[in-house]
Amino acid sequence: MSTTGRKTGFYWDERCFWHAGGNYALTLPIGGLVQPLAAGGLPESPETKRRLRNLMSVTGIIGDLHEASAPEASREDLLRVHPASYLDRFKEMSDAGGGELGLRTPFAQGGYEIAALSAGLAKQALLDVMRGTVANAYALSRPPGHHCLPDWPNGFCLMANIAIAIEAAQAEGLAGRVAVVDWDVHHGNGTEAIYYDRDDVLTISVHQEKNYPLDTGDIADKGRGKGEGYNINLPLPSGVGHNGYVEVMERIVVPALERFKPDVIIVACGFDAGIYDPIARMLCTAETFGVMTQQMKTAAESLCEGRLVMVHEGGYSEAYVPFCGHRVIEALSDSQHKAPDPMATTVQIRQPNARMDAFFSGLIDELAEEFAG
Incomplete structure (x- = not known):
């Protein structure tokens, strides 16, 4: 529980689990009242999220949280980020049974409304934190959002959830300067593109180099015009x-936040840097995500009165994501309801040895010098 007496907010909705692969899978019409058959059809399946939520019930941690859903993001909310032409095309295809608008972004009938709901969860989490309703928050958004550009969805992302939330908070006068820390293993190219020319939103992406997208995420991409220096890529x-992830956060991410002095920190919280992820090659553990969350929580307490929002992004190991997510929520809420990592011994054995840690630390030295204040 929060030391201030306010709870951690946890925002989720069963309907987000029903986002389906459309033309990637056989999706039969079943009346709209139960999850579609073959709702996965994608590596981005509902099961990582559903199993996290179920684990939270089993451990009892859900009882320590302020649990809520949210309205769909309104068209006004969406238009602050996405052009009407994109939204109209998406809605028309969604109503007609689904399809694919961009690269690796299939959806079934109703996909538009589910994407708007996913963005609505992120928006509500941010607004409630800014209003002081909750101490901090976690939005279990699905589909994810950090790859979505204003008019070009890709990488399973159909609407820019975090950007939609930021623009709503700024429109209501609740936030001015916002920092986005993206530790999803893939580069947050959508968030970067939306804020590349602006100095009121600091975007930081810690990602596996040249995983996805292949042509974005370079160190040299630091922003443009007013945004010069307000975009940080850490491939x-x-x-x-x-050890490497914790060092990057401590030596580069936290100092960048201290220089920027945000009103709120938002984390694009992907779990695909986890050791068992099928589409990445990093070696993070559940404890890694817990420590990084604590680092962000400490920074938020120092810089912006504890205002911290986590928005779920990627992560594709159905067995391991629930434990990584639970560890994040333990750190957010200071809950005593724990979910011990069942693979703790194995993942520790598979960590880089001292020689490799020293090699990675040398690379982090170079990054730290590049982004020194």
């Missing part, structure tokens, strides 16, 4: 584990 080689 890491394959194989970085717990």
Whole structure:
């Protein structure tokens, strides 16, 4: 529980689990009242999220949280980020049974409304934190959002959840300067593109180099015009584990936040840097995500009165994501309801050895010098 007496907010909705692969899978019409058959059809399946929520019930941690859903993001909310032409095309295809608008972004009938609901969860989490309703928050958004550009969805992302939330909070006068820390293993190219010319939103992406997208996420991409210096890309080689990630956060991310002095910190919380993820090659553990969350929580307490929002992004190991997510929520809420990592011994054995840690630390030295204040 929060030391202030306010709870951690946890925002989720069963309907987000029903986002389906459409033309990637056989999705039969079943009346709209139960989850579609073959609702996965994608590596981005509902099961990582559903199993996290179920684990939270089993451990009892859900009882320590302020649990809520949210309205769909309104068209007004969406238009602050996405052009009407994109939204109209998406809605028309969604109503007609689904399809695919961009790259690796299939959806079934009703996909538009589910994407708007996913963005609505992120928006509500941010607004409630800014209003002081909750101490901090976690939005279990699905589909994810950090790859979505204003008019071009890709990488399973159909609407820019975090950007939609930021723009709503700024429109209501609740936030001015916002920092986004993206530790999803893939580069947050959508969030970067939306804020590349602006100095009121600091975007930081810690990602596996040249995983996805292949052509974005370079160190040299630091923003443009007013946004020069307000975009930080931290590409890491394959194989970085717990020590490397914690060092990057401590030596580069936290100092960047201290220089920026945000009103709120938002984390694009992907779990695909986890050691068992099938489409990445990093070696993070559940404890890694817990420590990084604590680092962000401490920074938020120091810089912005504890205002911290986590928005769920990627992570594709149905067995391991629930434990990584639970560890994040333990750190957010200071709950005593724990979910011990069942693979703790194995993942520790598989961490980089001292020689590799020293090699990675040398690379982090170079990154730290590049982004020194």
